[in-house]
Amino acid sequence: MADDTTDTKSSNQMWGGRFASGPDAIMEEINASIGFDKKLFAQDIRGSIAHATMLAHQGIISAEDKDKIVHGLNTILSEIESGNFEFSRQLEDIHMNVEARLATLIGPAAGRLHTARSRNDQVALDFRLWVKEELQKTEQMLTRLIAAFLDRAAEHAESVMPGFTHLQTAQPVTFGHHCMAYVEMFGRDRSRVRHAIEHLDESPIGAAALAGTGYPIDRHMTAKALGFREPTRNSIDTVSDRDFAIEFLSIAAIAGMHLSRLAEEIVIWSTPQFGFVRLSDAFSTGSSIMPQKKNPDAAELVRAKTGRINGSLVALLTIMKGLPLAYSKDMQEDKEQVFDAAESLELAIAAMTGMVRDMTVNTARMKAAAGSGYSTATDLADWLVREAGLPFRDAHHVTGRAVALAESKGCDLAELPLSDLQAIHPDITDKVYDVLTVEASVASRKSFGGTAPSEVRKQIAFWRARN
Ligand code: ARG
Numbered sequence: 001m002a003d004d005t006t007d008t009k010s011s012n013q014m015w016g017g018r019f020a021s022g023p024d025a026i027m028e029e030i031n032a033s034i035g036f037d038k039k040l041f042a043q044d045i046r047g048s049i050a051h052a053t054m055l056a057h058q059g060i061i062s063a064e065d066k067d068k069i070v071h072g073l074n075t076i077l078s079e080i081e082s083g084n085f086e087f088s089r090q091l092e093d094i095h096m097n098v099e100a101r102l103a104t105l106i107g108p109a110a111g112r113l114h115t116a117r118s119r120n121d122q123v124a125l126d127f128r129l130w131v132k133e134e135l136q137k138t139e140q141m142l143t144r145l146i147a148a149f150l151d152r153a154a155e156h157a158e159s160v161m162p163g164f165t166h167l168q169t170a171q172p173v174t175f176g177h178h179c180m181a182y183v184e185m186f187g188r189d190r191s192r193v194r195h196a197i198e199h200l201d202e203s204p205i206g207a208a209a210l211a212g213t214g215y216p217i218d219r220h221m222t223a224k225a226l227g228f229r230e231p232t233r234n235s236i237d238t239v240s241d242r243d244f245a246i247e248f249l250s251i252a253a254i255a256g257m258h259l260s261r262l263a264e265e266i267v268i269w270s271t272p273q274f275g276f277v278r279l280s281d282a283f284s285t286g287s288s289i290m291p292q293k294k295n296p297d298a299a300e301l302v303r304a305k306t307g308r309i310n311g312s313l314v315a316l317l318t319i320m321k322g323l324p325l326a327y328s329k330d331m332q333e334d335k336e337q338v339f340d341a342a343e344s345l346e347l348a349i350a351a352m353t354g355m356v357r358d359m360t361v362n363t364a365r366m367k368a369a370a371g372s373g374y375s376t377a378t379d380l381a382d383w384l385v386r387e388a389g390l391p392f393r394d395a396h397h398v399t400g401r402a403v404a405l406a407e408s409k410g411c412d413l414a415e416l417p418l419s420d421l422q423a424i425h426p427d428i429t430d431k432v433y434d435v436l437t438v439e440a441s442v443a444s445r446k447s448f449g450g451t452a453p454s455e456v457r458k459q460i461a462f463w464r465a466r467n
Contacts, residue, residue: 014096022090033332034087037094039339041080043129044094045073047122050225051205052113060116060215065109072106073098093332094126095119116215117208120239120327124204127335129226131248134342135197141349142190142255146183146467148357153179153460158453160438161276161366162375169373172438175361177451180459182262187463189255196251200244203228207238210326240326242316245338249313252345256306259348263303266355267296275365280358283351298351305344312337370438374403374413379435379444388427398425412436 012019023031049070056066076098079085091097096119103110156175163173203223206213212235219231232238269276270284279296287293316337319330377399384395401424406413414436421428434440446452449459 012090014091014099028089031092031329032089033093033335034089034091034097036336036339037123037126037332038080038087038097039335040094040123040126040130041098042077043126043133044098044122045077046129047125047205047226048098048113049073050222051117053225054218054221055112055115055215057221058216058218060217061112065112068106068109069102069113072102072110075105076101093119093123095122116213116217117205118210118239120209121204121207121235123332124207124239124241125226127242127338128200128204128244131244131338132197132200134338135193135200135248135251138251138255138342138345138349139190139193139197141346141353142186142193143467145349145353145356146186146190146463148353149179149183149186150460150463150467152176152356152361153183153456156361156363157456157460159361159363159366160370160442162370162373163451169369169375171378172370172375172441173451174442174453174456175363175366176453176456176460177442180456180463182258183459183463185258186255187466189251189258192251192254196244196247199247201229202232203230204232204238206231207235210236210239236326240323242320242331242334245334246313246316246320248338249309249316249341252309252341253306253313256309256345256348259352260303260306262352262356263299266299266359267303270294270296270299270359274369275362276369277362278360279355280360283355283358298355302348302351305348308344309341312341367438371412371414374406376413376436376438376441377403379441380413380432382444383432383435384425384428387429387431388425390425390427 012022052061052066052069052073055061056063061069076085079101085101087097088100091100099110099113102113153176156179159175160172161175161178162169163171163178203219203226205222205226206217206219223229223231232241266277266279268274270279279294279299283296283298284294285297287295316334319333319337323330380402381392381395381399384390384398385392388395390398402413402416402421405420405424406416409416414433418428418430421432435444442451443453446455449455
């Protein structure tokens with residue numbers, strides 16, 4: 001198996017020519033990346049097959065050697081997939097593990113695979129392919145999350161809830177409108193993902209160590225075979241660049257921040273004090289000591305994952321900061337950050353999609369809360385502007401007095417008798433009561449992007465067509 005280390009004990013079998021003895025144990029430990037970059041095995045093998053095929057097509061290696069190489073690589077792929085491959089730390093990384101195994105399987109022809117390439121362009125290729133696939137997966141997961149929100153929004157286009165600013169009751173809104181706010185956020189995240197895919201859609205292979213190569217390779221051929229739009233245009237940049245990984249992390253950090261806000265709202269909404277939503281049993285936990293508890297653990301963990309993702313972004317930015325061109329081994333530290341953030345993001349999106357889809361919405365609680373806290377005060381002020389011709393600032397003042405009076409009487413604005421309101425401003429008529437209900441309040445906010453059910457339905461239709 002690949003752990004055939006006959007040569008590596010004394011010196012490395014890949015560059016043993018120059019080295020008289022093998023690495024110190026600590027050197028091996030700090031240097032090896034196989035522990036995490038084995039995740040790139042499928043991309044590594046795909047890249048090598050495309051490279052070998054191109055080498056043969058260009059007459060750089062024989063068709064016979066190419067066939068042996070491709071057959072051997074496919075064998076290795078199934079060995080790894082079926083768990084019958086022994087990874088060796090002495091062979092440092094995934095690239096050398098695969099190549100060493102290929103040599104055992106097919107003999108000297110294996111040595112021709114590394115013609116006209118370097119591990120520098122090889123790792124840039126493998127990692128780009130991995131990040132590209134992850135971005136595609138993220139795009140699909142965000143689409144599912146958006147779809148879950150669109151369903152809830154359609155169901156609750158008319159359900160009134162309090163809208164908050166400073167977490168204080170502000171104005172009534174609909175739950176559908178609030179759901180659509182998240183559709184906008186995750187929609188922006190998804191377009192960032194799409195742009196990132198476009199950005200990274202260039203093939204690094206053929207940049208070689210940093211300077212390109214003297215062999216007559218065809219980089220357009222490998223780019224096409226690997227599903228890239230075109231080859232990268234500067235070999236130095238190609239092996240130096242990890243923007244695509246940083247872009248993935250920044251997209252993940254922004255999406256994670258959005259998810260954490262949703263998580264926090266779910267935590268608040270599901271408290272007995274709010275009681276706006278009830279999480280399904282599938283997405284909550286109990287307490288080992290307090291039988292009455294139903295805890296929003298998944299939401300809390302989503303909120304926490306954001307911290308990990310931000311950490312990964314800052315870590316990779318710091319790793320890359322100030323590195324001279326071209327490749328430096330520092331860059332090997334890129335992968336764990338991206339792998340960890342990708343896992344966190346996937347879990348967070350999946351958990352949120354489940355929670356949003358399954359939670360029970362308590363519309364009665366929401367409506368009752370929407371009516372408390374003088375949430376229609378702005379509607380009274382607007383009525384005074386519209387019907388009594390007051391300047392908005394004066395209307396604001398009059399309304400403030402009405403709120404103070406209601407507060408002192410311990411009642412809602414709509415419960416103040418007309419005589420009380422007229423004592424504050426003589427032009428108030430009983431028509432004012434039409435705008436003091438929460439339903440009238442939301443229905444009146446028909447401005448584009450506003451909370452009126454009719455407007456929310458338009459926005460749902462827009463996103464359904466876009467999704
Ligand atoms: N394991 C290395 C990495 O992840 C592969 C590239 C090594 N290149 C080199 N010149 N030592 O970055």
